């Protein structure tokens with residue numbers, strides 16, 4: 001058994017994907033070919049936003065957002081401590097300070113109560129300028145955007161949704177990728193919508209942000225390709241990856257249904273044995289991971305292993321405990337919920353061909 005069976009998905013879509021790739025090989029427009037723009041239109045339509053701007057990966061997508069917002073040294077950007085490294089890395093890469101926030105015990109997502117506490121603390125300390133929040137749709141479940149949007153307004157902060165794991169999720173029908181000022185996703189192969197290499201995108205309804213994103217991703221280009229009006233980066237989605245994604249996106253709604261059926265089955269089988277994921281009323285998860293809590297993680301994972309079922313731990317180390325972030329500030333702080341989660345979670349196989 002595979003933890004995520006990408007080969008089974010390829011077999012299911014083989015003819016369509018092979019044809020799409022062959023079309024690219026025939027026209028030869030490997031960078032910014034027509035498939036890239038076709039995909040951006042379809043992504044924007046699926047998510048329900050005005051603009052989808054693709055880029056090289058989900059980490060660059062976050063970095064592009066930092067560039068658009070002009071995040072810089074002395075700025076505080078709030079993010080959960082229980083997440084993948086890239087969320088916090090993009091903040092530090094922009095020379096700003098990631099201010100970590102504890103998790104909600106039920107959803108594993110950023111805790112709005114602790115977020116407000118951390119915002120007030122930064123304001124009181126007066127050392128950093130509070131600028132933005134990056135919320136994460138951890139394991140596929142959308143973060144608490146109604147509450148996060150309220151706090152962003154109250155403290156005049158920009159809100160970014162890191163939907164690298166959340167693509168396909170929704171709150172009362174509003175899709176992930178449409179929350180906050182900008183949202184990002186990743187097309188890393190193991191994500192809910194993955195390509196066959198690295199890929200990413202930024203979503204926004206703001207025309208000005210979209211224009212800046214399109215400039216920053218190609219060396220800060222102006223109207224003319226060789227007139228560079230700002231310092232940017234080289235972060236484009238390959239045309240071949242866009243071709244693969246076009247076929248995978250067409251199949252994605254079906255896959256999402258299967259993921260949710262599997263999650264229901266896991267819930268029925270496992271809720272008496274583990275603390276299983278809770279999906280709040282009105283929320284839909286894309287089930288990037290099916291993650292349970294137990295006090296007996298090592299033994300439980302070993303049991304699965306003996307029966308040929310692979311399991312993984314996402315994430316064993318919180319951001320404030322990562323070597324790269326062990327500065328004076330983070331040595332002293334504790335995040336009780338996130339630390340408990342990192343000590344007791346593990347994830348079971350989850351993919352639409354399980």
Ligand SMILES: *Cc1c(COP(=O)(O)O)cnc(C)c1O
Pocket residue numbers: 057058059060083084086087136162164165185186187188198199200
């Ligand atoms: C995967 C992931 C990223 C980074 O995406 P890449 O495409 O691998 O750069 C960022 N944030 C979260 C929460 C992720 O899971």
